[in-house]
Amino acid sequence: MCLAQLGAPNFPADNPLTIEGVALGRKLFYEKALSNDFTLSCGSCHVQANAFSDPRPFSEGTNGAHGPRNSMSLVNLAWADRMFWDGRVQGLEAQAHDPVINPLEMRNTWPVVEDRLNASTEYRGLFKVAFGSEEVDSTMVTKALAQFVRSIVSFDSPFDRYWYDGDTTAMSEEARNGLALFTSQGKCAGCHAPGLFTDNAFRNNGLDLVFFDEGAGAVTGDPADLGKFKVPTLRNIALTAPYMHDSRFTTLEEVMGHYNGGVHMNSPNVDLLMDFWGMNPTPFSPDEVHDLIAFLNALTDQALQTNPALAEP
Template identity: 55%
Template sequence: MRKRQIITGTIAASLVLYACKKEKQDPTYNPTAATVEVPAYVKTYVGEVPIPADNAMTAEGIELGRKLFYEKMLSDNSTMSCASCHKQENAFDDPRPFSEGTHGAFGDRNAMAIVNAAWDKHFFWDGRRASLEGQAHDPVSNPIEMANKWPEVVKRLQNSEEYPDLFFKAFGTSTIDSTLVTKAIAQFERTLVSFNSPFDKYYYKGDSAALTQQEKNGFMLFTGKAMCNNCHLTNTLFTDREIKNNGLDENPKDPGLMKFTGNAADRGKFKVPTLRNIGVTAPYMHDSRFATLEEVVDFYSSKVKQNSPNLDEHMPDFGSGINLTQQEKTELIAFLKSLTDKEFITNPKFSDPNN
């Protein structure tokens, strides 16, 4: 009798183990459709969050992308993730002038903030990529950054305990490839929307007390004398999403867009970044030449190089300089800092899921 009980128990345990193993091997593909919620006024100005036809948003895809964004296995020596150079507290920017790669090398351009990037048309400072999926691809194989090879990344993820199931739940296949990795990361990055700054509360939500008088004065300068909104449109995105030469140098050392197109007419042109959360994304410009907003405002006030090649058509409006007074500079900077969305830079939905 005792022997029969042991045999029966063993069979039952085996069946349970088999069922668990089968469940792990054959997870249910039942993705949950997801949307990125934004305020109605955003939709009025720039429409819904753009979603590619071949990368529909799902809860599973977003969560997988979030996990991959913080995954250090993407780098050659497993010490670096996307988040290593795109830190949430800095609006997914890097506070260092240039990001350090896995082997101690430094890039030659400042990392860009990832804020409302779903609406962008160009990615990287030189605009060489046209989608978030394309943007997510390059750093992994860049020899200065993550210095890895995509086949190695795929091998690591495929051999992991959890990723095959996560990819199945997100995309309906446990076979991982670089396309699915970048699609997942792009889904997560499309959720990084920021529209809850003090300025939003004042201008779009009608809270007259959300800005100080100094900040309100700065807003009037932004849209008036300082002409900042020529390129940084007050269309909720605070960028026209174009690539332009803003007159930094008479003889640009970095060719900018020209490096990608080979067209001399593109020399010195760089992506116009959003000004949202600009107060936490120092240093500034593609080469991090300005450490503070004060330096940025000084430049636009009186130091734009009018004979810079391919100078944007809006820049000549500055003539010999708009020459802001010290009080005006202080007011303008106060307004720029009112574009900081504290909820965005602390939102736990965007943080490392492993913490």
């Protein structure tokens, strides 16, 4: 297990993880009363079977409208800091505030959510146990949601059994070869760093010459951040299609098509780690692409998909 190598998770001093807080957060995560018309919960767009992402290219809000970005997988976020593809929010407590009032998502207001939860004796009891007060407010709701999201961890894949537990039979020869490419000449690990398979940084992997979505640059206002997006984790990547912030790729073969000849080296702010592709326009043979995909498939955590502790209570 790689936990020791990851460093300390982000547990805010004013919101430690408790059994009661996580249980309440789980109930709220699947609570449709958070949305204006009682039709959407967090779990509607973050589906357990898809590693808490959405198989639809763009999730739909309660009025059927959708935003321009793919829903993100919610694993191992206890080690993350800036949230969303563009990093516009710091921390999971602040993040949980957004979907409830987002006009493209739950389209609600916090006073309405507070009134609904305060009208429930069951919820008042659960908040009392978790936070010592039965007067429900948005701060406690977002704290509980953040606790539940921090409890979603995924470190049980064939790769983990091979790499950390020393089980040489856990990965096929193809996947082992793919791992070697991933960490050496493929340069993938420079950004998708094991064991989180993200460095939690914001980078431009050369998708576009012109940015329809400006990513982190629109948040910071710094031209050097234009076109940069959060490096997504590759854990459970076989479960989280479609791919990239705008869902432009449907399969891992299409993703590999990008890294194997499709990288725009003249894209503004393209990452220095992409230089390799500049020097090698098609760095991988068909066999190597096959092996890299076999490795990506070995990052699937089967237990996560059905873990009862993370399912709708």
